[in-house]
Amino acid sequence: YDDRDGTIWLDGELVDWRAANVHILTHGLHYASSVFEGERAYGGKIFESVKHSERLHFSGEQLDMPIPYSVDEIEKAKYDVLKTNGWDDAYVRVIAWRGSGEDMGVSSKRNPVRMAVAAWEWGSYYGDAKMQGAKLDISKWKRPSPETIPSHAKAAGLYMICTMSKHEAEARGCSDALMMDYRGYVAEATGANVFFVKDGEVHTPLPDCFLNGITRQTVIGMLEDRQIKVHERHIMPEELDSFEQCWLTGTAAEVTPVAQIGEHMFEVGELCRDMTESYDKLVRS
Numbered sequence: 292y293d294d295r296d297g298t299i300w301l302d303g304e305l306v307d308w309r310a311a312n313v314h315i316l317t318h319g320l321h322y323a324s325s326v327f328e329g330e331r332a333y334g335g336k337i338f339e340s341v342k343h344s345e346r347l348h349f350s351g352e353q354l355d356m357p358i359p360y361s362v363d364e365i366e367k368a369k370y371d372v373l374k375t376n377g378w379d380d381a382y383v384r385v386i387a388w389r390g391s392g393e394d395m396g397v398s399s400k401r402n403p404v405r406m407a408v409a410a411w412e413w414g415s416y417y418g419d420a421k422m423q424g425a426k427l428d429i430s431k432w433k434r435p436s437p438e439t440i441p442s443h444a445k446a447a448g449l450y451m452i453c454t455m456s457k458h459e460a461e462a463r464g465c466s467d468a469l470m471m472d473y474r475g476y477v478a479e480a481t482g483a484n485v486f487f488v489k490d491g492e493v494h495t496p497l498p499d500c501f502l503n504g505i506t507r508q509t510v511i512g513m514l515e516d517r518q519i520k521v522h523e524r525h526i527m528p529e530e531l532d533s534f535e536q537c538w539l540t541g542t543a544a545e546v547t548p549v550a551q552i553g554e555h556m557f558e559v560g561e562l563c564r565d566m567t568e569s570y571d572k573l574v575r576s
C-alpha cells in the first residue's frame with residue numbers, strides 16, 4: 292500500500308503518497324498509542340462522516356490523547372483527500388497517534404499527537420461471493436473487559452487479538468472469526484458487529500465491551516422502521532444453533548450475510564437480503 296501514486300493528508304498538509312512516512316521511534320508503533328476511523332464514501336459523500344470524526348475525538352480522549360484538529364478540520368481533510376485523488380467511491384482511513392519526540396518510554400505526554408487521512412478503493416470486504424454468505428471460525432481469543440482496555444474506543448491496541456483471530460480463521464479456510472467476550476457471551480467479528488434472526492425477530496449482542504458500530508446503529512434503525520423487534524442482549528454460544536439467519540455489519544463489511552459459524556449453518560434469508568440491499572441503497576441515497 293505504500294508504493295503508489297496519490298496524495299495523503301499528513302499533519303495539516305497534503306503530501307505525496309510515498310512521502311507520508313513516520314520515524315521508527317514513533318510512540319504509537321511501540322506502545323499502540325493510536326486511534327483510527329474507517330469510513331466509506333459513496334458517490335463523493337462519506338456516510339455518517341461527522342459521527343466518525345466525533346468517534347475519533349472520543350477515542351483520543353479515552354487514550355488521554357486529545358486530537359489536535361477539530362471535527363470541522365477533520366471533515367475538510369477527508370474531503371480534500373477524496374478530491375485530490377479524484378475518488379467518489381473510496382474507503383477513508385483517519386488515524387491519530389503519538390509521534391516521536393522527547394519521550395521514548397511508556398509516558399509520552401511531550402510527544403506530539405499527529406494525524407493522517409488516507410483513502411483508497413476497497414471493494415467488498417469479504418469478496419465477490421458476498422450474497423452466498425461468509426464462513427466464520429470461532430476464535431479462541433476473548434474480547435477483554437472494559438476494566439482491562441477502553442473497549443469503546445477504536446484504538447489500535449484492541450486489534451492485536453483481531454488480527455491473530457483472523458489469521459487463524461483464514462488458515463482454516465474461513466473469511467473471519469466470531470469472538471466471544473471475557474464472560475463467554477457472543478461479542479462480534481474481528482472488524483464487524485453481528486446480528487441473528489429467529490422467528491421474525493432480531494437478536495444482537497449488547498455492546499457493553501466492544502464497539503457499538505455506526506453501521507450497527509444504522510441497521511437497528513432500519514429494523515425499527517420496519518417494526519421488527521430487536522433484542523440487544525447477552526447471547527450464549529449455545530444459542531447459535533437456534534438462529535435461522537445471521538449477518539455482519541461494519542463500515543468496510545457493510546451488511547454481509549453469514550452462512551456458517553463453526554458448525555452452525557444459517558440461511559441467507561429474506562430479512563438478511565433485505566438488510567444487505569437496503570443498506571446499499573441508503574448509503575448511496
Ligand code: PMP
Nearest residue numbers: 482483484502504505506541542
Ligand atoms: N467492531 C470492530 C472491532 C470494528 O473494527 C468495526 C469497524 N469499525 C466495527 C465493529 C463496526 O463499526 P462501524 O460500523 O462503526 O464501522
